[in-house]
Every structure is written in C-alpha cells, then in structure tokens.
Amino acid sequence: MASIRANARKILCIGRNYADHIAELSNARPKQPFFFLKPSSSILPPASGPVLRPTGVNLHYEVELALIMGKTVRDLDARDEKRAMDAIDGYAVAIDMTARNAQDEAKKKGLPWSIAKGFDTFLPLSNYLPKTAIPDPQNVELWLSVNHEMKQKDSTQLMLFPIPRILAEISQCMTLEQGDVVLTGTPKGVGSVVVGDVMKAGLRVDGKEVEEGRIEVE
Template identity: 65%
Template sequence: MASSPALTAIRRNCRKVICIGRNYADHVKELNNQRPKQPFFFLKPPSSILLPGEGPVLRPNGVNMHFEIELGLVIGKQVKDLQTEDDSEILQYIDSYLLSIDMTARNVQNEAKKKGLPWSIAKGFDTFLPVSGPVSKEVLADPHNVELYLKVNGEVKQEDSTELMLFRIPRQLSDISKVMTLEKGDIVLTGTPKGVGTVQTGDVMECGLRIGGKEVEEAKMRVE
C-alpha cells in the first residue's frame, strides 16, 4: 500500500482531475480525430487515482483498456481567469509534477462519442489514474522539454517529448481556469503523445520521464 505522506497527500488534496484531450498532433491522427481549434478537457474523479504500490489497474469486464502516458501538474495555488500564454507566469501556480497514465475504456469512449454522451464513465473507473510520486520544479525545470515513455512488457509503445504539445501549459491553465477555478491539489493532465494502445490483465506497464536523456528516478512507475 501507498504509505508515504507525500504519496497519500496526492489523493487527499485532490478535488478534481482535469485532462486535456488531443494535445499531440500524431495522437490526434492515430485515433482519426479532428485537431481541436482550442484546448478541450474533461474530468476524471479523484477516486480513480492509483498511487504507487497500491496494486494493479483493474480492467472492467468487456472493456478495451488503453494506456495514455501524460505529464501531470499538481496545482499549488488557486487560480481563476488566468490571462497568459507566457511560460514564466505559470510556475507560481504549479506545486509539482507527476507522471500519470490516463487509462481509458476505449470501446466505452467510442460508443459515447458516437452517441454524443459524456466521457466520464470511460475515463472514471477506479484505478484508471496511476500516478508516480511528485517531481519537484527544481528537478523538472522546463515542463515543455521532457521525454515521456511507456513500455508494455518491455516493448516501447510511447516515447515523445512534451515539446510536441499543440497547446502549451500556460494556454491550458488559462483556458481551464476561465471555466473552473483551479484549486490547490487539483491535478491537470496535459495530453498524451502517439502510441496509445491496449493492455490486458497481467501486462506490465513501465514508464518514466527523461530530461536531457537522463531518467528522473522519482517518476519511474511500474504498473500491472
């Protein structure tokens, strides 16, 4: 079980998880989606958070479960109606970073999209948000220059730099905060690069962050 106070605080302090969709061009293409003209986002419930050591992701019956590796931001200070596209202004609102996997019931989501129904069920199952421990702003100085990777059973599936984001983090926080106030402890997922795919029960996902080619130990995750 997750027992370190720094880990349990991630879930305890989180009141909403806001996820940016379609934020990497090659991922938009691979799912045959339209490239958005502005950032859009959806919510995952805090109850979907899976902390390191809490066990496997649980695949609901009949679900085609996809992984989406994403850089996560933990909000450090309340922010509302943020008016900026400037990188230097956002750091004050970020407490720390996380590596995260936006697990998705892809068949449920596809059905919802077809019917015009909400995505909350497809995105919101218990255990559908594995996260790493916190990575400090000292370690991760530039969130737009980090390599994310995810392997399944040792095979690399996703591996791209956050510099490929279509909408950068200031724009994301600005757009979100014009709709809903971001509160201390809220988590923002910044979108997934190409390479998403299915995992079965028993598969092992290993993922991490690299900065200048160097692995960041705090962000390493291994999830069954």
C-alpha cells in the same frame, strides 16, 4: 507533499494535445484546448496494486505529464506565462487509462466521457516530483512500455497547446484549486493492455531518467 490523492479535489485532462496522437485515433484537431474530468477516486498511487479492467472493456494506456497545482487561480491569461507557471507546485507522471470502447460509444452517441475515463484505478500516478526535478516541463521525454516493449516515447515539446495556454483555458471556465491535478495530453503510441501485462512509464530530463517519476503497474 505527502499524497497527491489526498489533496486532489479535481483532475482535469486535456484531450488531443499531440498531433500524431490525434491522427492515430482519426480525431479532429481542436482549434482550442478541450478538457474533461476524472474523479480523484480513480487515482492509483505508486505501489498500490494493478489497474483493474472492468468486464468487456478495451483498456488503453495514455502516458502524460501531470501538473500538481500549488495555488488557487482563476482567469489566467495564456500570455502571462510566469503567473501560470508560478501556480504549479510540482509534477508527476500519469497514465490516463481509458475504456476505449466505452469512449468510442460515448462519442458516437454524444454522451459524456466520465464513465470511460473514471473507473477506480484508471489513473496510475508516479511519486510527486518537485519543480526542481523538471527545470523545463516543455522539454521532457515521456515514455511508456508494455512488457518491456517501448510503446510511447515523445517529447513534451510536441504539445499543440503549451502549459500556460492549458491552464488559462481551464481557469477561465473553473477555478483551479491548490492540489488539483492537470493532465496535459498523451503523445502517439496509445494501445491496449490485457490482464497480466506490465506497464512501465517515466520521464527523462536531458536524457536522464528521473527515478521518482517511475510508474510500474500490472
């Protein structure tokens, strides 16, 4: 699959899917998954330059496992795990960049999150990972470092809502189409970056780094 960017019609992101991350932002624990949209124009493909910080923005990183949909599906049932997993074509590592101050203000005013989440370059992605690279997406270690200091490092086992539940919830609202990208939430350890900081992110399967899953971005 050549280009995730070219094929993505929409990008859905789950919020608050790891308990320790909910605690660190003092958020309420959701009873059911909720999600928001990022525009495909926010995708920053591998080796295509730095993340751009809009003026006055407190820029936060959130490393996440991304699902690349291989089928067009709607009304998935969370209990039908096989159908949900069969609808996935592959994976990627993603950084859900967030204008945290803009998001905090939106939350306070009851306004949409689209601006805080949607700037150009706000979605650095790794290369495409075929399903064979990740035998069990619910048992992968995600990590992110800033200037060589490890900031996030947790297993996808910690997701509150596992992947079939996420895909069920989304597809009961809107049709998931081939090429759509689903971000599954970030573990604890989010924080700020400033211009010049170097972020690296990736994932490990059985303790081994998956080279194609590497992101390196300023």
